Amino acid sequence: MSACPTVVWFRRDLRTADNTALARACADGPVVCVWVRDPALLRRRHHRAPGRLAFLRDGLRALDADLRARGSRLVVRTGAPEAVLADVCRTAGARRVVHAAEVSPWGRARDRRVAAALARDGVRVDEVGGDLLVDPGDLPGSSGEGYRVFTPFWRAWRTFPLPRHSPAPERVDGPRLDGEDPGDVAAGDPPAPAGASVARDALVRFIRDGGADGYADTRDDPAADATSHLGAYLRLGMCTAAQVGRALGLPGVLSAGREEFWRQIAWREFFHHLMARRPGVARAALDPALRGVAWDDDPDGLDAWRRGLTGYPLVDAGMRQLAATGFMHNRVRMVAASFLVKDLHVDWRRGETVFMQALVDGDPASNNGGWQWVAGTGAHAAPYFRVLNPVRQAQRFDPGGAYIRRWVPELAGVSGARIHEPWRMTPDEQEAAGCVIGVDYPGPVTDHSGARERVLRLYRDARARSSRAPGGHPSPGDDAAV
Numbered sequence: 001m002s003a004c005p006t007v008v009w010f011r012r013d014l015r016t017a018d019n020t021a022l023a024r025a026c027a028d029g030p031v032v033c034v035w036v037r038d039p040a041l042l043r044r045r046h047h048r049a050p051g052r053l054a055f056l057r058d059g060l061r062a063l064d065a066d067l068r069a070r071g072s073r074l075v076v077r078t079g080a081p082e083a084v085l086a087d088v089c090r091t092a093g094a095r096r097v098v099h100a101a102e103v104s105p106w107g108r109a110r111d112r113r114v115a116a117a118l119a120r121d122g123v124r125v126d127e128v129g130g131d132l133l134v135d136p137g138d139l140p141g142s143s144g145e146g147y148r149v150f151t152p153f154w155r156a157w158r159t160f161p162l163p164r165h166s167p168a169p170e171r172v173d174g175p176r177l178d179g180e181d182p183g184d185v186a187a188g189d190p191p192a193p194a195g196a197s198v199a200r201d202a203l204v205r206f207i208r209d210g211g212a213d214g215y216a217d218t219r220d221d222p223a224a225d226a227t228s229h230l231g232a233y234l235r236l237g238m239c240t241a242a243q244v245g246r247a248l249g250l251p252g253v254l255s256a257g258r259e260e261f262w263r264q265i266a267w268r269e270f271f272h273h274l275m276a277r278r279p280g281v282a283r284a285a286l287d288p289a290l291r292g293v294a295w296d297d298d299p300d301g302l303d304a305w306r307r308g309l310t311g312y313p314l315v316d317a318g319m320r321q322l323a324a325t326g327f328m329h330n331r332v333r334m335v336a337a338s339f340l341v342k343d344l345h346v347d348w349r350r351g352e353t354v355f356m357q358a359l360v361d362g363d364p365a366s367n368n369g370g371w372q373w374v375a376g377t378g379a380h381a382a383p384y385f386r387v388l389n390p391v392r393q394a395q396r397f398d399p400g401g402a403y404i405r406r407w408v409p410e411l412a413g414v415s416g417a418r419i420h421e422p423w424r425m426t427p428d429e430q431e432a433a434g435c436v437i438g439v440d441y442p443g444p445v446t447d448h449s450g451a452r453e454r455v456l457r458l459y460r461d462a463r464a465r466s467s468r469a470p471g472g473h474p475s476p477g478d479d480a481a482v
C-alpha cells in the first residue's frame, strides 16, 4: 500500500468492473480518476461526430455517478493530456499514472508523448490491460507479424482463456480534485442510453431473450434488427469482450447462434490486431498494389450517397438509418460501402470518414477494417473483384422490402419486387404507388453493371502500375486531401 495516490486515466474503458487499471491502482492505495477532454483529438475529422460525443458525455456522467457511489468522482479536465495529467499529479502528489492500452496509431503516439513528458516530471506511466481480450503481442501467428486472414486468427484467438470477472472496487478513495462538468463535452441527445449498467442490461437481455441463440439465423436480416447493438458500448469500454464471453457461457460449449455471435467479437479483435501491428492501414490500403487506384471521387455521387438519394433502395435505406439513428445494420453497411466504392468509384477513405462522423459505434480499427474489407484492399477473404450487387443483396436480405419501406417512406406504397428496382415501374405503377421516379424518388445514379466493369478496370490498372513501379508498388497513399 502506498500513501501516494495513483492517477487512473480513463479513455476507452468507461467502467469500474473488469477494469484492470482501476483495480490495480485501488489495490495500491489512494486513487484519482481522470478523463481528459483533448481538443486536438476532438478536432480530428473522424471525431466530429455529434451523436457519438453525446453518447460519450452520458457515459462519462454514468462513470462519474458510479465512482461517486464508491467515494470518488471522475475529474474531467480540458487540455493536452500531458499538461492536464502533469497538473493533476502535481496537485494530488501522485507519482504514477495508469491507463489501458490502445491500438490506434494516433492514440499510441499520444501515449508515448504523454509518458515521455511525465517522465521528465518524475511521474511513471504504466499501461495496464487494454481494450482487447487478447493482446496483439500474444498472437504473432506463424510469420511473427500477426494475422492477415481472419479464419486462422479466429482459430488461435478462441483458444485463449477468458479472464475471471473482477468486480468493481467497493471503495475508491483518494484526494478530491476539482473538475469540469462532463456535460460540457457535447450537446444534444445521444442515439442510445450510455453507461456500463445499461450495457450490462443490454447484454443480459440479448442473451436471455434468445438473441444470441438465434443470431446465426437473424443476423443478416436488417428488417428484424435482431443484432445486439452492443457496438457503441464495446467501443467505449462500457462492456468488454470478456464480459460478453462469460455471459454467453464460455468456456462451455456454445449453441450455433452463440458461437456465431462470439465469432463477430473475434472480428472486432482481428481488426484491432491488424491496426496495432500495421498502423499504416489507418491512412492507406493494406494491400500495397491497391494504394494507387485512380478514384473518380465525384462529389455529386458522394453527396447523393451520403443523403440516401442514389435511387438504389437498400443503399438509401441504410444511409438514412445511419443519419437518423447513428446505427446501420452490418449487412447494409457492407452494401452501402460497396456501392460507394465500386459503383460510384469514390475512395473508400471518404466513406470511412462519413461513417466515423455518424456511427455511434464508430471505431477507428473496426471501421477501417470494414471499409478495407469491402473495398478489397485489406485483409481478405473478399478480393477486390468481388462486387456486391445492390439489387440482388436487397432481394436476398430484405426480400419483402420491410427495411426499405421503414427508412425510405417514399417507397412505402411500392409493391412486390419493384421495391428493389423502383425505376422499372411503369407510369401507371408509379402513380398507383404514389411515387413518381425522378420526382418523389430519384432514378438510379449509375448503372450497376457498367459501374462494375469500370471499377474492375480501375483496380486492374492500379495493380499493373504497381507491378511496374520500382520495388513493385507505390509508396503508401497520403490521405491528407480525403
Ligand SMILES: Cc1cc2nc3c(=O)[nH]c(=O)nc-3n(C[C@H](O)[C@H](O)[C@H](O)COP(=O)(O)OP(=O)(O)OC[C@H]3O[C@@H](n4cnc5c(N)ncnc54)[C@H](O)[C@@H]3O)c2cc1C
Pocket: 219, 227, 228, 229, 230, 231, 232, 234, 235, 264, 265, 267, 268, 269, 271, 328, 329, 330, 331, 333, 334, 337, 355, 359, 361, 362, 363, 364, 366, 367, 368, 369, 370, 371, 374
Ligand atoms: C463498412 C463497415 C464499417 C463498419 N464500421 C464499424 C465501426 O465503426 N465500429 C464497429 O464496432 N463496427 C463496425 N462495423 C462492423 C459491424 O457492422 C458492426 O460492429 C455491427 O453492425 C454493430 O452492430 P451490433 O453491435 O448490433 O453487432 P452484432 O452483430 O450484435 O455483433 C456484436 C459485436 O461484434 C462486433 N462486430 C460484429 N461484426 C463486426 C465486424 N464485421 N467487424 C468488427 N466488429 C464486428 C461489434 O463489436 C459488435 O458490436 C463496420 C462494418 C462495415 C462493413
